[in-house]
Amino acid sequence: MRIRCAIVGGSGYTGGELLRILLAHQGAEVTVVTSRRFAGKGIGELFPYLQGLTEISFEDYSIDVIKRRAQVAFTAVPHQAAMPVVRELLDAGLKVIDLSADFRLRDPETYEAWYGEHSEKDIIKRAVYGLPEIYRGQIEGADLVANPGCYPTSSILPLFPLLKNGVVEPSGIVIDSKSGVSGAGRTSSMAFGFSEVNEGFKAYKVCEHRHTPEIEQELGVASKTRVTINFTPHLVPMTRGILTTSYSRLSKEVNTQEVVELLRDFYSQARFVRVLDPGHFPDCHFVRGSNFCDIGAKVCTRTNTLILVSAIDNLVKGASGQAVQNMNLMYGLPEEMGLTSPPLFP
Numbered sequence: 001m002r003i004r005c006a007i008v009g010g011s012g013y014t015g016g017e018l019l020r021i022l023l024a025h026q027g028a029e030v031t032v033v034t035s036r037r038f039a040g041k042g043i044g045e046l047f048p049y050l051q052g053l054t055e056i057s058f059e060d061y062s063i064d065v066i067k068r069r070a071q072v073a074f075t076a077v078p079h080q081a082a083m084p085v086v087r088e089l090l091d092a093g094l095k096v097i098d099l100s101a102d103f104r105l106r107d108p109e110t111y112e113a114w115y116g117e118h119s120e121k122d123i124i125k126r127a128v129y130g131l132p133e134i135y136r137g138q139i140e141g142a143d144l145v146a147n148p149g150c151y152p153t154s155s156i157l158p159l160f161p162l163l164k165n166g167v168v169e170p171s172g173i174v175i176d177s178k179s180g181v182s183g184a185g186r187t188s189s190m191a192f193g194f195s196e197v198n199e200g201f202k203a204y205k206v207c208e209h210r211h212t213p214e215i216e217q218e219l220g221v222a223s224k225t226r227v228t229i230n231f232t233p234h235l236v237p238m239t240r241g242i243l244t245t246s247y248s249r250l251s252k253e254v255n256t257q258e259v260v261e262l263l264r265d266f267y268s269q270a271r272f273v274r275v276l277d278p279g280h281f282p283d284c285h286f287v288r289g290s291n292f293c294d295i296g297a298k299v300c301t302r303t304n305t306l307i308l309v310s311a312i313d314n315l316v317k318g319a320s321g322q323a324v325q326n327m328n329l330m331y332g333l334p335e336e337m338g339l340t341s342p343p344l345f346p
C-alpha cells in the first residue's frame with residue numbers, strides 16, 4: 001500500500017516540486033492537492049511539465065476530504081497561514097510535514113518577535129525539526145515535522161559538526177548566503193520580476209532576515225551555548241540554488257584535511273551530504289534538481305578562520321525533497337526513496 005499524501009497549497013513552487021517528486025515515488029501517491037485560486041483546474045494547466053503524468057486536479061481545501069483520502073499532509077502555504085491548518089490536520093489524525101516556518105522555532109516568544117502572533121503555541125512542542133541528518137531518530141516517531149528553511153539547511157549542515165566538536169568558536173560567526181529567485185515563491189511581488197533581478201546582485205534584509213533565529217537555534221544545539229550570527233542573504237539572478245559561505249574562528253589547531261575528515265565522519269550515514277575533497281568547492285550547478293547538500297572546507301591559517309561553503313537546491317534539499325525525506329523516515333521507508341535522481345546539468 002502506498003502512502004496517501006495531500007498537498008495543501010499545491011499551486012506554488014514547493015507544491016509543484018512536491019508533485020514532481022511524489023509522482024515518481026514508488027511508495028507514495030498524491031490523492032489531494034489544494035488551491036484556493038485554481039480549484040477545478042488540472043495539475044498540467046498550472047504545471048505544464050507535469051502534463052500527462054497525473055489525472056488529479058486542484059481542489060478547495062476541505063478537512064473532510066483530506067481526512068478521507070490521505071494519511072499525511074504537506075502544508076506548503078505561507079507562514080501564519082499554515083498554523084491553523086496544521087492544527088486541524090493533526091486533530092483529524094493526519095501526520096503533517098509543514099514547509100512553513102510556523103513550527104520551526106521551539107521558543108514561541110522568539111517566533112512572535114520575528115514573525116508575529118502564534119495562535120497554536122501548545123502544539124509547537126510536538127514538532128520535530130526536520131533536518132534528517134541531525135534528528136533522524138526523532139523524525140521517525142513524529143506526527144508533526146517542521147521542515148527547515150532553505151537558508152538554514154545550507155547554513156546548519158556545514159557548521160553543526162564543527163560546533164558540536166568544539167572546532168570553531170560559537171561567537172562571531174558570519175554567514176553569507178546567495179539565493180536564486182524561486183526562494184521567494186511563485187506568487188512573489190514586483191521586486192522578484194525578471195527585469196528587477198536579471199543582471200543584478202544585491203543583499204537584502206541585512207541583519208534582519210527571519211531565518212536568523214532558526215539558524216541560531218540549531219547552532220546553539222550543536223555548541224550547547226547561545227549562538228548569535230551575522231547572517232546576510234543575497235538575491236542572485238538564477239532560478240534555483242543557494243550558495244552559503246560561513247566564516248568562523250578556529251578554537252583548535254586543525255588543517256583542511258582534518259576538517260574534511262570530521263565532516264565525512266559525522267555524515268557517514270547521510271546519503272545526501274557530499275563533502276568535497278580539499279581544494280574543491282560546491283557549485284549550485286551540481287546540485288540542481290537534487291536533494292544533495294555539497295560542502296567544501298578551507299582552513300585559512302593566515303587569519304585563523306574556517307571557511308565553509310555549501311550548495312543546495314532551495315526547492316529540493318531546501319524544501320520539498322527534504323520534506324519527502326522526512327515522510328520516508330516517518331513511515332519507515334528507505335530514506336532516499338524517490339530522491340535518487342542525479343542533479344540536472346547543464
Ligand SMILES: NC(=O)c1ccc[n+]([C@@H]2O[C@H](COP(=O)([O-])OP(=O)(O)OC[C@H]3O[C@@H](n4cnc5c(N)ncnc54)[C@H](OP(=O)(O)O)[C@@H]3O)[C@@H](O)[C@H]2O)c1
Pocket residue numbers: 009010011012013014015034035036037038075076077078079081099100101148149150182183184185186187188314315318319
Ligand atoms: N520557495 C522556497 O525555496 C522555499 C523553501 C523552503 C520553504 N519554503 C516555504 O514553503 C511555503 C510555500 O512556499 P512557496 O515558495 O511554494 O510559495 P508560493 O510559490 O508563493 O506558493 C504558496 C501557495 O500557498 C497558497 N497560499 C498563499 N496564501 C495562502 C493563505 N493565506 N492560505 C492558504 N493558502 C495560501 C497559494 O495557493 P492558492 O492561492 O492557489 O491557494 C500559493 O500557491 C512557504 O511557507 C515558504 O516559506 C519555501
